[in-house]
Amino acid sequence: xxxxxxxxxxxxxxxxxxxxxxxxxxxxxxxxxxxxxxxxxxxxxxxxxxxxxxxxxxxxxxxxxxxxxxxxxxxxxxxxxxxxxxxxxxxxxxxxxxxxxxxxxxxxxxxxxxxxxxxxxxxxxxxxxxxxxxxxxxxxxxxxxxxxxxxxxxxxxxxxxxxxxxxxxxxxxxxxxxxxxxxxxxxxxxxxxxxxxxxxxxxxxxxxxxxxxxxxxxxxxxxxxxxxxxxxxxxxxxxxxxxxxxxxxxxxxxxxxxxxxxxxxxxxxxxxxxxxxxxxxxxxxxxxxxxxxxxxxxxxxxxxxxxxxxxxxxxxxxxxxxxxxxxxxxxxxxxxxxxxx
Amino acid sequence: xxxxxxxxxxxxxxxxxxxxxxxxxxxxxxxxxxxxxxxxxxxxxxxxxxxxxxxxxxxxxxxxxxxxxxxxxxxxxxxxxxxxxxxxxxxxxxxxxxxxxxxxxxxxxxxxxxxxxxxxxxxxxxxxxxxxxxxxxxxxxxxxxxxxxxxxxxxxxxxxxxxxxxxxxxxxxxxxxxxxxxxxxxxxxxxxxxxxxxxxxxxxxxxxxxxxxxxxxxxxxxxxxxxxxxxxxxxxxxxxxxxxxxxxxxxxxxxxxxxxxxxxxxxxxxxxxxxxxxxxxxxxxxxxxxxxxxxxxxxxxxxxxxxxxxxxxxxxxxxxxxxxxxxxxxxxxxxxxxxxx
DNA sequence: GTGAAAGCGCTAACAG
DNA sequence: CTGTTAGCGCTTTCAC
Numbered sequence: 225x226x227x228x229x230x231x232x233x234x235x236x237x238x239x240x241x242x243x244x245x246x247x248x249x250x251x252x253x254x255x256x257x258x259x260x261x262x263x264x265x266x267x268x269x270x271x272x273x274x275x276x277x278x279x280x281x282x283x284x285x286x287x288x289x290x291x292x293x294x295x296x297x298x299x300x301x302x303x304x305x306x307x308x309x310x311x312x313x314x315x316x317x318x319x320x321x322x323x324x325x326x327x328x329x330x331x332x333x334x335x336x337x338x339x340x341x342x343x344x345x346x347x348x349x350x351x352x353x354x355x356x357x358x359x360x361x362x363x364x365x366x367x368x369x370x371x372x373x374x375x376x377x378x379x380x381x382x383x384x385x386x387x388x389x390x391x392x393x394x395x396x397x398x399x400x401x402x403x404x405x406x407x408x409x410x411x412x413x414x415x416x417x418x419x420x421x422x423x424x425x426x427x428x429x430x431x432x433x434x435x436x437x438x439x440x441x442x443x444x445x446x447x448x449x450x451x452x453x454x455x456x457x458x459x460x461x462x463x464x465x466x467x468x469x470x471x472x473x474x475x476x477x478x479x480x481x482x483x484x485x486x487x488x489x490x491x492x493x494x495x496x497x498x499x500x501x502x503x504x505x506x507x508x509x510x511x512x513x514x515x516x517x518x519x520x521x522x523x524x525x526x527x528x529x530x531x532x533x534x535x536x537x538x539x540x541x542x543x544x545x546x547x548x549x550x551x552x553x554x555x556x557x558x559x560x561x562x563x564x565x
Numbered sequence: 566x567x568x569x570x571x572x573x574x575x576x577x578x579x580x581x582x583x584x585x586x587x588x589x590x591x592x593x594x595x596x597x598x599x600x601x602x603x604x605x606x607x608x609x610x611x612x613x614x615x616x617x618x619x620x621x622x623x624x625x626x627x628x629x630x631x632x633x634x635x636x637x638x639x640x641x642x643x644x645x646x647x648x649x650x651x652x653x654x655x656x657x658x659x660x661x662x663x664x665x666x667x668x669x670x671x672x673x674x675x676x677x678x679x680x681x682x683x684x685x686x687x688x689x690x691x692x693x694x695x696x697x698x699x700x701x702x703x704x705x706x707x708x709x710x711x712x713x714x715x716x717x718x719x720x721x722x723x724x725x726x727x728x729x730x731x732x733x734x735x736x737x738x739x740x741x742x743x744x745x746x747x748x749x750x751x752x753x754x755x756x757x758x759x760x761x762x763x764x765x766x767x768x769x770x771x772x773x774x775x776x777x778x779x780x781x782x783x784x785x786x787x788x789x790x791x792x793x794x795x796x797x798x799x800x801x802x803x804x805x806x807x808x809x810x811x812x813x814x815x816x817x818x819x820x821x822x823x824x825x826x827x828x829x830x831x832x833x834x835x836x837x838x839x840x841x842x843x844x845x846x847x848x849x850x851x852x853x854x855x856x857x858x859x860x861x862x863x864x865x866x867x868x869x870x871x872x873x874x875x876x877x878x879x880x881x882x883x884x885x886x887x888x889x890x891x892x893x894x895x896x897x898x899x900x901x902x903x904x905x906x
Numbered sequence: 907g908t909g910a911a912a913g914c915g916c917t918a919a920c921a922g
Numbered sequence: 923c924t925g926t927t928a929g930c931g932c933t934t935t936c937a938c
Contacts, residue, residue: 229915240925245917253923275687276620277915280930284917285617287665306647313668317678324628324665327654337658346616452847479850506793509820511852570931581909586933594907618931621914910937921926 228271237265248273279346287322288532289347291361294328295418296354302476303504304521308353308375311525319533321348338364349532351375356418371540373532375524379420385535387527387546389519391421394550395428395471398499398517401552402469403436405560407497411444411467413458413477422450425473425501441465448477455480463488469497469558475505475516478557482512493559503553515558518551569612578606589614620687628663629873630688632702635669636759637695643817644845645862649694649716652866660874662689679705690873692716697759712881714873716865720761726876728868728887730860732762735891736769736812739840739858742893743810744777746901748838752785752808754799754818763791766814766842782806789818796821804829810838810899816846816857819898823853834900844894856899859892 234244239258246254247262254262265271279285290312292305309325316323326341328334338361349371355362357379365372366381374386402410412429415422430440443465448454455477462470463484472478478500485496492498492512503518531544554560575585580599587595588603595603606612620626631653633646650666657664667682669675679702682691690712696703698720706713707722715727743751753770756763771781784806789795796818803811804825813819819841826837833839833853844859872885895901 230917231915241916242918242926243924246924249917255923258923272681272686274621274915276617276626277930278917279617280615280621280932281915281917283930303644309666309668310670313666314670317669317674320678320681322665322667324663325650325654326663327650328658329651329655333658337661340613340661345613452850479847483849506820508824509793509852510850512850571933572931582932583909583934584907587908590933596907599907615931618914619933621916622931622933624914624933908938910935912933912935914931914933917928917930919926919928922924 228269230271230273233262233265233269233271236269237262285346285348286320287324287347288316288529289324289326289341289350291326291341291350291352291355292328293353293355293359293361294330294334295356295416302502304502305353307504307521308525311522311527312351312529314522315526315529319529321529321533334361349373349536351528351532354419354421356416357420371532371535373528373535373544375528377420377424377545379423383541383543385531385540385544387524387531387544387548388421389524389548390550391424392428392431394501394517394519395425395473396432397428397550397552398471398501399429399432400435401515401554401560402471402497402499402558403432403438405469405497405558407469409441409444409465409467409469410438411446411462411465411470413446413448413455413462413470413472413481415447415473415477416449417447419450422447422473429471448473448480450474450477452476452480452483456484459484460488463490467496469493469499471499471501473501475500475502475514478514478516479505479512482557492557497559498557500557503551507555513556515555515560516553518553520548524548569610571612571614574603574606574610574612577610578603626687626689627661628665628688629657629870630665630667630682630691632667632682632691632693632696633669634694634696634700634702635671635675636697636757643843645843646694648845648862649866652863652868653692653870655863656867656870660870662870662874675702690714690877692869692873695760695762697757698761712873712877714869714876714885716869718761718765720764724882724884726872726881726885728865728872728885728889729762730865730889731891732765733769733772735842735858735860736766736814737773738769738891738893739812739842740770740773741776742856742895742901743812743838743840743899744773744779746810746838746899748810750782750785750806750808750810751779752787752803752806752811754787754789754796754803754811754813754822756788756814756818757790758788760791763788763814770812789814789821791815791818793817793821793824797825800825801829804831808837810834810840812840812842814842816841816843816855819855819857820846820853823898833898838900839898841898844892848896854897856896856901857894859894861889865889 230241230244234241244262247259353375377386377388378384414426446458446462448458459481472481490496500514500516503516527546571582571585575582585603588600692714694716718727718729719725755767787799787803789799800822813822819839831837841855841857844857868887
């Protein structure tokens with residue numbers, strides 16, 4: 225609530241509003257000495273432009289939104305979103321823009337608030353994290369021509385820009401690693417198939433299998449929801465199929481799976497080997513030394529902002545597609561430190 | 566970017582802008598049938614008010630800000646901020662307001678961006694999380710009369726509203742518990758003394774000591790920074806004083822302390838007992854079964870929003886002070902499951 | 907109970 | 923290079 229307006233600064237500097245506006249926005253076409261004079265007055269008065277007025281007049285607010293749908297907000301308790309937000313805010317600060325957070329905790333909240341943000345009049349653009357397939361919000365944004373970048377490949381709308389990690393190859397690498405170690409009944413606890421990441425990881429698992437001439441046994445695949453509890457339940461069911469190794473679609477689920485295993489009196493990796501996905505756990509403090517697929521979450525966040533800014537600046541076409549590589553991190557849960565069998 | 570404006574809705578409904586405005590803002594003084602008619606048109610057109618225009622005209626944006634200073638952003642990797650934000654967004658959604666996040670990663674960033682947000686013209690109010698003592702941003706907000714609520718008791722400015730947890734009594738309980746178990750050399754790895762929470766916990770530790778007639782030994786207290794790495798270094802130094810138990814000012818530091826202990830060939834709780842603070846770790850998956858002080862982080866977040874809304878509505882005076890109780894959660898690291906010694 | 911009119915503080919052509 | 927002139931879309935007195 226700085227008390228000064230453009231008008232007053234202009235008067236004090238003995239110039240017009242336009243000139244001050246040009247100086248503030250660092251536009252060319254102002255004589256150096258005038259520019260300096262105006263800058264002085266701005267400094268003295270502590271003048272700061274009113275964001276609302278600027279947004280109204282220019283249709284640009286310097287604010288972007290981050291939407292986290294309810295399906296993903298449970299992930300908010302694991303380190304994924306903190307990391308993501310870390311990367312996003314880093315980029316925002318660099319570019320001097322602000323970030324508004326829309327976090328939905330359940331379906332009701334989401335549908336109720338969808339309308340409010342769907343006309344995102346104030347926001348220059350939106351980043352949409354881990355949306356479900358066929359998310360109505362995405363359609364809204366598209367219909368309203370809101371600049372948009374998805375975190376995670378969208379299931380439709382090939383014209384959308386996104387940044388993602390190579391889920392297919394990550395899952396492939398995880399599964400191939402297990403196969404290479406000689407496991408014969410390699411199962412998979414998948415992510416929700418309502419998310420593209422869940423689908424892609426399942427596909428990677430299938431490819432590794434088929435490439436080695438293994439047939440796909442659907443009893444060896446159980447769908448989870450990326451949560452610890454989901455991994456727990458999934459593993460309990462999966463046990464009926466007697467897997468000797470399991471590629472679990474997320475570290476959190478791996479924790480749940482491991483809990484189920486312990487309760488069943490089974491040892492990791494002796495009885496059942498485990499590979500996770502994410503590498504976000506503080507591994508040295510965990511009881512489970514989890515082999516996993518590392519993904520560069522903070523970089524994804526940063527890049528999402530960069531891409532969004534580009535989309536805002538230069539329009540949505542052509543779609544920007546950024547895909548980061550993953551990395552297999554070998555610890556003990558896969559049994560790699562044992563002789564291969 | 567809904568294409569409709571108040572004006573157009575007014576025309577379609579055959580009334581004036583003012584009337585539509587009244588309906589939209591649910592103000593009294595509109596005949597029921599007119600109100601209904603206007604509502605219909607709004608529904609049909611999908612009209613949504615332009616936030617910037619509204620903010621400009623009314624000085625109310627429906628957006629609040631959350632500031633996380635650089636000193637605390639390292640905490641962003643532990644579960645504290647995710648929980649806090651969970652609570653905050655929950656309350657925001659309830660009240661139909663938006664949350665803008667200011668997260669600073671280092672001192673440079675912070676001082677650079679301070680000016681930008683200090684005149685928080687667009688924001689109806691600010692929540693300030695875990696600020697250092699004597700934070701310049703706080704002074705700015707006060708000087709500019711920005712509605713403000715602190716998370717964590719402020720070190721000065723008794724006129725400020727805040728919500729906090731009872732750090733003093735929590736620390737007292739932790740230390741007393743250790744003393745009660747018979748430990749003779751109870752040390753403390755404190756939080757940074759540049760944060761009130763760090764100070765309060767140290768005070769609680771001192772009180773428990775003095776109440777039992779123990780003298781305060783400054784060699785038994787090392788200052789940490791709430792991080793794992795800080796706890797690690799602190800414990801390495803603390804070892805020289807040969808503690809048989811340590812009250813560690815945060816769970817993250819306790820993890821670091823424990824790592825230092827392991828490296829020194831010491832067992833928890835056999836050689837050194839540990840009590841932490843926060844209870845935010847997924848305890849069942851951790852190798853360290855940490856006795857700790859639980860604080861209701863999400864509730865703190867919710868309450869901060871409620872208090873801020875109250876401050877916005879009814880002015881800053883008198884200061885609202887909300888203090889939540891803590892709870893001692895006993896696991897194995899304190900040695901309580903052994904015979905007392 | 908309703909409408910007319912005057913801005914909120916800024917940007918953006920368009921002249922000069 | 924600088925100033926003038928219109929608004930951006932909404933709220934808010936103030937008459938009627």
